[in-house]
Amino acid sequence: MGSKRLFGKGLSGRGLFRAASSAIATLALSAVMSVPALAGDTMGLPTDKAMGWQPAGSALKRQTEVFYNYGLFPLIVAICVLVGVLLLWIMIRYNRKANPIPAKFSHNTFIEIVWTLIPVVILVVVAVFSLGLLRDYNDMPKPDVVVKATGNQWFWTYDYPELGVTDIESRLREDAKDIKTAKAAGVPYLLEVDNALVVPVNKVVHVQVTGADVIHSFTIPAFGFKIDAVPGRLNNTWFKAEKIGTYYGQCSELCGKDHAYMPIEIKVVSDADFDAFIIAQGGKTRAMLASEAAASAAAAEEAAASAAEAASASAAADVSAAASDANTTAPAAPASGAAAAH
Amino acid sequence: MSSTAITHERDTHADAHAHDAHEHKPGFFARWVFTTNHKDIGTLYLIFAILFGLIGGAFSGLIRWELAEPGLQVFMKGSMLDSMGLFNLSNPDHAKHAFNSVVTAHAVIMIFFMVMPATMGGFANWFVPIMIGSPDMAFPRLNNISFWLLVAAAVLLVTSIFTPSGPGGEHGFAGGWTMYPPMSTHTGSPGQAMDLVILSLHIAGASSILGSINFITTIFNMRAPGMTLHRMPLFAWAILVTAFMLLLSLPVLAGGITMLLTDRNFGTSFFDPSGGGDPIMFQHLFWFFGHPEVYILILPGFGIVSHIVSTFSRKPVFGYLAMAYAMLAIGFVGFIVWAHHMFTVGMSFDLRAYFTLATMVIAVPTGVKVFSWIATMWGGSLWFTVPMQWAIGFIFLFTVGGVTGVVLSNAAVDYSLQDTYYVVAHFHYVLSLGAVFSIFAGFYYWFEKMFGVKYNKWLGAAHFWIMFIGVNLVFFPQHFLGLQGMPRRYVDYPEGFAYWNMVSSIGYAITAVGVVVFLIMCLEAAIVRRKGEANPWGEGATTLEWTLSSPPPYHQFSELPVIKEDDEHH
Numbered sequence: 001m002g003s004k005r006l007f008g009k010g011l012s013g014r015g016l017f018r019a020a021s022s023a024i025a026t027l028a029l030s031a032v033m034s035v036p037a038l039a040g041d042t043m044g045l046p047t048d049k050a051m052g053w054q055p056a057g058s059a060l061k062r063q064t065e066v067f068y069n070y071g072l073f074p075l076i077v078a079i080c081v082l083v084g085v086l087l088l089w090i091m092i093r094y095n096r097k098a099n100p101i102p103a104k105f106s107h108n109t110f111i112e113i114v115w116t117l118i119p120v121v122i123l124v125v126v127a128v129f130s131l132g133l134l135r136d137y138n139d140m141p142k143p144d145v146v147v148k149a150t151g152n153q154w155f156w157t158y159d160y161p162e163l164g165v166t167d168i169e170s171r172l173r174e175d176a177k178d179i180k181t182a183k184a185a186g187v188p189y190l191l192e193v194d195n196a197l198v199v200p201v202n203k204v205v206h207v208q209v210t211g212a213d214v215i216h217s218f219t220i221p222a223f224g225f226k227i228d229a230v231p232g233r234l235n236n237t238w239f240k241a242e243k244i245g246t247y248y249g250q251c252s253e254l255c256g257k258d259h260a261y262m263p264i265e266i267k268v269v270s271d272a273d274f275d276a277f278i279i280a281q282g283g284k285t286r287a288m289l290a291s292e293a294a295a296s297a298a299a300a301e302e303a304a305a306s307a308a309e310a311a312s313a314s315a316a317a318d319v320s321a322a323a324s325d326a327n328t329t330a331p332a333a334p335a336s337g338a339a340a341a342h
Numbered sequence: 343m344s345s346t347a348i349t350h351e352r353d354t355h356a357d358a359h360a361h362d363a364h365e366h367k368p369g370f371f372a373r374w375v376f377t378t379n380h381k382d383i384g385t386l387y388l389i390f391a392i393l394f395g396l397i398g399g400a401f402s403g404l405i406r407w408e409l410a411e412p413g414l415q416v417f418m419k420g421s422m423l424d425s426m427g428l429f430n431l432s433n434p435d436h437a438k439h440a441f442n443s444v445v446t447a448h449a450v451i452m453i454f455f456m457v458m459p460a461t462m463g464g465f466a467n468w469f470v471p472i473m474i475g476s477p478d479m480a481f482p483r484l485n486n487i488s489f490w491l492l493v494a495a496a497v498l499l500v501t502s503i504f505t506p507s508g509p510g511g512e513h514g515f516a517g518g519w520t521m522y523p524p525m526s527t528h529t530g531s532p533g534q535a536m537d538l539v540i541l542s543l544h545i546a547g548a549s550s551i552l553g554s555i556n557f558i559t560t561i562f563n564m565r566a567p568g569m570t571l572h573r574m575p576l577f578a579w580a581i582l583v584t585a586f587m588l589l590l591s592l593p594v595l596a597g598g599i600t601m602l603l604t605d606r607n608f609g610t611s612f613f614d615p616s617g618g619g620d621p622i623m624f625q626h627l628f629w630f631f632g633h634p635e636v637y638i639l640i641l642p643g644f645g646i647v648s649h650i651v652s653t654f655s656r657k658p659v660f661g662y663l664a665m666a667y668a669m670l671a672i673g674f675v676g677f678i679v680w681a682h683h684m685f686t687v688g689m690s691f692d693l694r695a696y697f698t699l700a701t702m703v704i705a706v707p708t709g710v711k712v713f714s715w716i717a718t719m720w721g722g723s724l725w726f727t728v729p730m731q732w733a734i735g736f737i738f739l740f741t742v743g744g745v746t747g748v749v750l751s752n753a754a755v756d757y758s759l760q761d762t763y764y765v766v767a768h769f770h771y772v773l774s775l776g777a778v779f780s781i782f783a784g785f786y787y788w789f790e791k792m793f794g795v796k797y798n799k800w801l802g803a804a805h806f807w808i809m810f811i812g813v814n815l816v817f818f819p820q821h822f823l824g825l826q827g828m829p830r831r832y833v834d835y836p837e838g839f840a841y842w843n844m845v846s847s848i849g850y851a852i853t854a855v856g857v858v859v860f861l862i863m864c865l866e867a868a869i870v871r872r873k874g875e876a877n878p879w880g881e882g883a884t885t886l887e888w889t890l891s892s893p894p895p896y897h898q899f900s901e902l903p904v905i906k907e908d909d910e911h912h
Contacts, residue, residue, distance in 0.1 A: 133752075214524045
């Protein structure tokens with residue numbers, strides 16, 4: 001009565017308009033407010049009373065946050081507000097006092113098509129962005145450092161396989177096991193470890209993860225990656241930390257009684273500090289390895305050159321020997337000379 | 343309306359039944375232990391579900407009590423829980439293990455011994471035969487054994503909680519209801535408790551499979567004349583789809599846990615890499631069951647909500663065929679999305695992309711259902727009875743839970759949210775605020791019909807509002823905890839998670855009050871005994887159960903009702 005019937009029998013235009021405009025308003029509002037990390041939040045740690053993400057420590061995590069804060073979150077808030085407003089409207093307008101005679105309709109092909117197709121369109125848009133983000137996660141740039149993390153009951157072991165550093169065992173620090181002693185020592189309760197994983201800032205870190213006994217999971221919220229540590233399997237992920245600092249994560253697959261007590265701590269340091277750390281652990285820095293590789297390549301070239309000379313000298317002698325024996329196998333010298341050059 | 347033909351039949355054989363009732367009702371023991379009556383079996387299942395709901399809820403109370411503040415307060419020596427003597431908390435290792443075993447048991451109990459018995463065992467048994475105009479189920483004795491098998495399974499599960507499991511002899515399997523190896527094989531759980539859990543799930547699975555066979559046969563073969571599948575009530579449709587899902591998914595679970603059993607006891611290495619096995623294979627097998635399982639948990643609730651919304655809007659369900667086929671679509675697609683639970687195990691890009699897309703597809707039929715419920719109410723004449731309050735609450739809160747599922751379906755976002763409290767918040771919204779709300783809705787809707795007495799509507803409303811506030815307070819803040827990175831299944835947490843954990847635990851206390859109000863409501867109705875009528879809900883209640891007395895005669899429809907074209911028995 002009075003309200004324009006936009007969609008045939010039963011659906012009042014006014015109610016729908018109200019619902020739709022509230023939804024759009026909320027969409028706009030939440031896109032602005034949503035769940036970005038607040039300026040006061042600590043990097044690399046959870047912040048008490050926070051309602052959104054931890055501050056992002058890598059570009060990839062920031063991308064994920066943008067997809068959620070400006071894509072997924074406004075969308076889901078709008079849907080919930082739409083449904084909520086419609087229900088409230090129904091409860092007000094169609095309760096039996098306000099509407100003693102119920103309508104009889106039970107079909108409306110147009111609206112049924114609308115509420116099937118519009119979600120499909122929305123999901124396709126979401127999927128495009130989602131798969132783009134997934135591809136960015138998947139396509140690791142050329143790594144600068146390779147780190148291997150092994151989950152054990154109940155600690156992590158870190159290796160830098162290419163740098164010759166192995167078996168750094170990382171356990172929850174004793175004073176971080178109690179709230180009072182953690183506060184006294186100025187370390188985060190349940191997060192501080194004795195030997196952190198050290199990586200250089202602004203460098204692509206390729207993380208290889210496996211499990212020694214049961215399944216664990218390696219993650220740092222600030223970097224937005226998570227990968228399971230499965231026995232018998234070497235999983236791969238990567239991250240690139242943007243800022244020097246300390247970042248914490250926690251084991252994320254139920255692994256026994258101390259599942260909550262095997263945190264992950266990553267110290268992101270300058271290149272120089274990283275090299276110093278590697279040397280201190282008895283390994284070789286990337287620079288050292290690179291120059292060693294160059295040196296051995298140069299030495300190999302020289303060896304190849306002198307081997308080639310010797311080969312051509314003996315080849316002349318071999319030619320006459322080969323002529324007399326049709327089944328002679330190919331001379332080994334040129335082959336080994338070729339191998340040395342690699 | 344056109345129910346005059348049926349009314350006439352009902353009157354004549356109601357007299358006949360009054361006569362029969364005196365002669366055929368068995369004694370107490372025979373009636374309740376050997377029953378082959380679908381209504382009695384339904385009642386047994388409902389009592390069972392309430393009992394285990396209280397136990398499972400008590401376990402979640404222990405969890406929220408421990409997590410109220412950082413540090414260990416409950417699962418430690420000398421605490422109030424320790425003095426109760428239920429769990430061995432004598433040293434920190436035992437105590438931390440006990441927490442994980444409570445987390446595990448909470449889930450197994452709520453899923454297998456509360457929701458499924460309430461919806462399939464309870465309401466489906468009670469009302470599917472009546473709604474399709476049938477005297478009973480196709481296999482009444484099979485129905486009986488389904489119930490007692492479930493009791494056996496429950497006994498095994500409860501026993502396992504007090505059986506050694508962990509490497510230090512700690513009691514109770516503590517690897518989560520998902521039971522991933524190697525945590526669930528000898529590496530993580532050398533004790534016998536896990537074997538008891540496996541046997542319990544085998545038997546519970548058998549109980550459900552036999553029940554499904556019963557429902558499918560009944561629905562396909564025993565519908566009253568004139569009740570085509572397309573005139574069948576939506577609750578019966580929901581049960582039909584659910585039964586097929588159970589039939590197809592449970593054997594895969596059985597296969598997976600049998601492999602666990604042989605790995606643990608007969609020297610196989612299905613999941614042991616040192617023997618050439620793969621722990622990830624278990625996850626595929628488990629979640630191939632596990633994902634359909636969660637739709638099994640919610641689909642009957644969809645059916646219940648359709649009935650209630652239609653009844654209290656005095657309008658037929660909007661888009662009946664779309665509703666039925668949306669349930670079918672959800673059931674079918676539910677089988678091809680399982681690995682969205684496995685985005686972090688190291689699957690290939692193509693697999694992660696596929697499962698992201700396939701999972702998002704389910705949002706479409708689910709949205710159709712939510713909008714159709716709204717359209718059912720639109721233009722109707724709404725009566726806000728207690729069941730209607732629960733149903734409207736369900737529609738809104740299930741939507742909230744469903745959309746966070748859409749968030750999680752994006753693999754790249756899931757990297758940050760997998761195994762955090764965001765996931766816990768998501769599934770509790772669709773379960774505790776979805777499935778459980780629909781179960782309470784059905785309980786109030788059919789209370790008078792089943793028990794022959796009326797409930798007090800003020801107690802019912804109080805129950806609804808207290809629980810509504812309570813469970814939202816428990817689970818909404820958990821989204822914040824998940825976004826901040828708090829992992830799940832943790833006995834303790836860093837101080838940066840303290841505030842919302844406290845809020846969540848306060849919410850539990852309020853919810854517990856709501857549960858007490860529920861029990862008071864049941865007691866009050868049992869003591870005061872206001873006589874129930876055949877149809878307290880008026881012309882909006884159009885399905886066949888409202889044509890019978892409250893409670894219905896021990897055997898109904900000795901003469902089958904005939905459903906005509908313009909009948910609205912759906």
